[in-house]
Amino acid sequence: MQYLVFALLALGIIAALFGFLSRHDNDEIVVAEGDCTTCDGNNSKCEQECMMEASVRPIEYYDDEELDAFRGRASDSYSDEEVEQFSDVLYTMRQDEVAAWLRSLRLREVSLPDALKDEVALLVDQSKK
Numbered sequence: 391m392q393y394l395v396f397a398l399l400a401l402g403i404i405a406a407l408f409g410f411l412s413r414h415d416n417d418e419i420v421v422a423e424g425d426c427t428t429c430d431g432n433n434s435k436c437e438q439e440c441m442m443e444a445s446v447r448p449i450e451y452y453d454d455e456e457l458d459a460f461r462g463r464a465s466d467s468y469s470d471e472e473v474e475q476f477s478d479v480l481y482t483m484r485q486d487e488v489a490a491w492l493r494s495l496r497l498r499e500v501s502l503p504d505a506l507k508d509e510v511a512l513l514v515d516q517s518k519k
Contacts, residue, residue, distance in 0.1 A: 449494055449497050449498060450490065450494050451494065452479060452483055452491050452494065453479065453482070454479040454491075454494075456475065457475065457476065457479065457495070457498075458498055460472065460500050460501070461499045461500055462499055463500075463501055464501060465501035465502060465504050466503075466504045468503040468504075468505070472503070473503045473505045476502065476503055476506055477506060479491070480506065480509075480510065480513075485516065485517045486517045488510060488513045488514050488517060489514050489517065492510065492514070
């Protein structure tokens with residue numbers, strides 16, 4: 391009888407130990423598979439990670455090298471002709487490329503003109519649906 395009690399007690403301790411260890415395994419950080427196109431703007435961590443990832447890769451251009459001339463300009467300082475240059479690039483790309491183009495502009499320190507911000511936000515929002 392004593393052996394049976396001892397065996398049940400040992401089994402209970404082992405089960406409790408496994409339960410405790412398995413509970414801590416679930417706290418493990420899981421890195422999601424995918425790329426930055428899955429960031430929807432609602433998760434700032436996703437956006438930060440994508441910006442950090444993009445900053446170590448070569449900057450991607452969208453046939454818009456001429457926009458580098460606007461590096462460091464304030465977004466409200468563009469003339470109508472300059473806004474048209476941004477608009478021309480915007481409307482020659484696919485809708486799903488707009489968010490990546492914005493990241494490219496940010497990395498190049500080129501501000502998007504205020505006149506296009508609402509339109510670009512709408513395009514990015516529509517591309518997520």
